Amino acid sequence: MRVPPLASVTVRSPAKINLGLSVGAPRSDGFHPLATVYQAVALYDDVTATVRDDTDITVEVVGDFAVDVPTDDSNLAIRAAKLLQTEYDVEEGVDLSIRKTIPVAGGMAGGSTDAAATLVACNRLWGLQLAQSELQHVAAELGSDVPFCLVGHTALGRGRGEQVTEVMSRGTFHWVFAIADGGLSTPAVYAELDRLRPLRRVEPPEVSPALLSALLSGQPAALAVALNNDLQAAALSLRPELAATLQFGLDQGALAALVSGSGPTCLFLAADSRQAVDLAVELAESSLCRMVRQAEGPVPGARILPAPISR
Ligand SMILES: C[C@@](CO)(OP(=O)(O)O)[C@H](O)COP(=O)(O)OP(=O)(O)OC[C@H]1O[C@@H](n2ccc(N)nc2=O)[C@H](O)[C@@H]1O
Ligand SMILES: Nc1ncnc2c1ncn2[C@@H]1O[C@H](COP(=O)(O)OP(=O)(O)O)[C@@H](O)[C@H]1O
Numbered sequence: 235m236r237v238p239p240l241a242s243v244t245v246r247s248p249a250k251i252n253l254g255l256s257v258g259a260p261r262s263d264g265f266h267p268l269a270t271v272y273q274a275v276a277l278y279d280d281v282t283a284t285v286r287d288d289t290d291i292t293v294e295v296v297g298d299f300a301v302d303v304p305t306d307d308s309n310l311a312i313r314a315a316k317l318l319q320t321e322y323d324v325e326e327g328v329d330l331s332i333r334k335t336i337p338v339a340g341g342m343a344g345g346s347t348d349a350a351a352t353l354v355a356c357n358r359l360w361g362l363q364l365a366q367s368e369l370q371h372v373a374a375e376l377g378s379d380v381p382f383c384l385v386g387h388t389a390l391g392r393g394r395g396e397q398v399t400e401v402m403s404r405g406t407f408h409w410v411f412a413i414a415d416g417g418l419s420t421p422a423v424y425a426e427l428d429r430l431r432p433l434r435r436v437e438p439p440e441v442s443p444a445l446l447s448a449l450l451s452g453q454p455a456a457l458a459v460a461l462n463n464d465l466q467a468a469a470l471s472l473r474p475e476l477a478a479t480l481q482f483g484l485d486q487g488a489l490a491a492l493v494s495g496s497g498p499t500c501l502f503l504a505a506d507s508r509q510a511v512d513l514a515v516e517l518a519e520s521s522l523c524r525m526v527r528q529a530e531g532p533v534p535g536a537r538i539l540p541a542p543i544s545r
Pocket of ligand 1: 346421
């Protein structure tokens, strides 16, 4: 069945955090094998895709972190649209507009989620009707985190992070994010981890059973003691000042404090929404970070927003 053509589609796509990030020794292709538990949180970028009457692909970026995002062919949203166009012989182009709320190079997969949003938007705009499994395949070519951003919720990531399977999680968790000035390069953080630990002693990556049972229980206190990030030491080695941010959150009563993925965003788990508000206020009043955000998780992955009702 054909879908009716649309002039424009907007897709909302979430940031991710890693509740557990176990990193093995580098593979021969340079990537590190992972056992990670991702969670999508309610901090979103919106990508609007609008049809063009030629085959060009363009991007504009607006919002909180727009100045930090490239608008040339290195933009992950452009790369996603181009890859879809090439792999499926699409003879149409697209103008992409990204409304950016997720910090850039912050360890929250902002670029990856824009790529995931673009795949969903162009699939609809170009009437390709690709199944989720086909989109997952294209997503994995774009980056290790992109397949998770398509599915969202809570999921286990294996391989280099691109092989995702859903994980059962009960209830809603309340997170606070301290967004740092400037970003950290993901390859630099992995390289720092390799520098810090003797490779012959590195165990294969494993998912913590305590983390999986904490998620099933839905208890923030159980989750707090099961959080883990093997990249944290490397991020702290490159940005030692993050230690003070983590400690500040704990001193204010956060149940747990952790670097988000490759950093430098720091995340804090609150007992409930009220404590999250208090913690966010304290962090905002400190001079320890550029910006503070609060968000719940888990939430779904990249989703088409309903078209605005025209009058
Ligand atoms: C660390 C994590 C944790 O979820 O995310 P961020 O915190 O940066 O968002 C991911 O592993 C990042 O995933 P992503 O940002 O998609 O990375 P990719 O584009 O696939 O790879 C960028 C580079 O990171 C390194 N890399 C990435 C994934 C992996 N499993 N091993 C690696 O060594 C490689 O140097 C690679 O060239
Ligand atoms: N659409 C995009 N949004 C954010 N960053 C992008 C985008 N496209 C390309 N980039 C580049 O990707 C790098 C990593 O960005 P991002 O995905 O936000 O970080 P992280 O890998 O830490 O989650 C940035 O330094 C930026 O130059």
